[in-house]
Every structure is written in structure tokens, then in C-alpha cells.
Amino acid sequence: MVFRGRKIILVFISHLLFVTLSSACPGLELVIRSQWSARAPSQRWFFVSTPVEHVIIGHTATAPCLSQESCAAQMRSIQKYHMELGWGDIGYNFVIGGDGRVYEGVGWSRQGVHTLGWNTKSYGIAFIGDYSQMRPSAKQLKAARYLMICGTQMGLISSGHKIHGARDATCTDSPGDKLYEIIARWPMFEGGPLVGYKC
Numbered sequence: 001m002v003f004r005g006r007k008i009i010l011v012f013i014s015h016l017l018f019v020t021l022s023s024a025c026p027g028l029e030l031v032i033r034s035q036w037s038a039r040a041p042s043q044r045w046f047f048v049s050t051p052v053e054h055v056i057i058g059h060t061a062t063a064p065c066l067s068q069e070s071c072a073a074q075m076r077s078i079q080k081y082h083m084e085l086g087w088g089d090i091g092y093n094f095v096i097g098g099d100g101r102v103y104e105g106v107g108w109s110r111q112g113v114h115t116l117g118w119n120t121k122s123y124g125i126a127f128i129g130d131y132s133q134m135r136p137s138a139k140q141l142k143a144a145r146y147l148m149i150c151g152t153q154m155g156l157i158s159s160g161h162k163i164h165g166a167r168d169a170t171c172t173d174s175p176g177d178k179l180y181e182i183i184a185r186w187p188m189f190e191g192g193p194l195v196g197y198k199c
Contacts, residue, residue, distance in 0.1 A: 025150035028143070029101040036072035036103055038079060043088030046120075048111045051158040054122035055148055056115045057183050058166035058174040064098045064129035071097035074128050075105075087113040093123040094147060100139030102147050103128075108156050115169045117196045123157065124166075131176030141182065161188055168192025171199030 060078055065071035074097075079090040091113040092105035105124075106112050114124030125144055127136050151157035163186055166174035175183070183189055 025146065025153070028146055028150055031068065031072070031097075031101050031103045033104050033107075036075045038075070038090070038104075039083070041089040041106075042083055045088065045106070046111045047109055048093075048120065048123070050108070050156045051152075051161075052122050052156070053158045053161055054118060055157065055161055055163050055188075056118055056122050056124045056166055056169060057144070057163060057179070058092070058114060058124060058126040058172075059131045059176050059179055060095070060126050060128050061130045061174065061176075062128060064134075066098045068097070068099055068101060071099055071101065071103060071128060075103050082113070089113075091124065092126040094125050096125065096127045096136075096140045096144050096147075098128060098137060098140060100137070100143050102143050108151070108154075115166055116198065118169050118194075122164075123151070127175065127179060131179035132173060133176075133178060135178045135182070145186075162190040163188045164190055164192060164194060169194045169197060171197075 062074060062078065065074045075090070075095060082091045083089065090105045093107060093112045095103040095105055097103055111119050112124040113119055114126070115122065125147065127140055127144070129136070148157060152159055152161070163183060165180045165183060166172050167180065168191055184191065
């Protein structure tokens, strides 16, 4: 019964934050969980303490997507894979599609499972695709930057937050060399290795 109650709370919070985000950030194209047909989480989840001080940028290392339909299919596939790993849900807080839309993962209110040692104090934002040799599109980069600006405006991301690549915090190639080169030029970027780095 407790877990069912948490699911109801999650749906309510997700809807409330969607309404808040839509009004605070009208230019952001957000695709919420119900719109990409997300499965319900299979494990209990924990709230993230806001405002967070860190944003971790990664990539999904999958095929890219260019339409809402194909990006939604990728989201379902990623969620399925993460749940098979025992994570209970998709690991990212938000995902940036090749169509320039932002896809809700576990959202603003819940801890993600994206970067070992950093899940309790950061949001994880992943770009759908593999950016080892390919650059993300301008509209993907714009969506990610705008998402962080909106999160800051809503008080969910600290105004003094730091942006990191997943490779700064843990042993991974993510977010790929080409995407990492780009975020390394963003104003709030801080490279690694970060405290607690493990490989």
C-alpha cells in the first residue's frame, strides 16, 4: 500500500511540476512520462534535495532519434534496459531527443540512477545518441541549456551550480568526445576528475 501511495504522489508531483514548468518556461518542449508511455517504477524511490548543486551531462550511447515517435520508442527501450539492470526505472532525470524535445525521465523530484556517487546531489541529463564522433544538433544543445535555465529559475537548480560530463565523475566515455568538447566551453562547466571518482 505504501508503494502504491508513492506512485500516486509521483503522478501528482510530476503533473504539478509539468504545469509549473510549462508556465515558467513556455518555450521548452517537454514530453512527460505518460506521453512516451513510461512504465511505472518497480522499486521505491527517493526525493532529490533541491536546489541541486550539480548537473551531470551524459549520452545514451544508442542510435539517435529525430521524431517524437522514434524518441519515445528510444525512451521505452532505455527504461526497459535500465529496469533489467535492477535500477527500478530509467536512470536519467531528463533526456534530450534529436528532435529538440526534452523527455522526462525521473523528473525534477526524484533521485536518478545515472552517476555513481552523485545521484543524491545532481540531476542527470542525457542526450539520445552516441556523441563519440558525432556532434549533437544545435536544437539539442539549446534544449539542454534552456532546461537548466528553467530549473534554475524555478529554484530546483542552484544559481551557482556546476556542469560536469559523466566521465568527470566515473569511469565512462560518456558523454562522448564531441559532446564533452562542447559542454567544456559552457560557463558553469567544471571538469574532473571529481571527488570520489572511481574507475
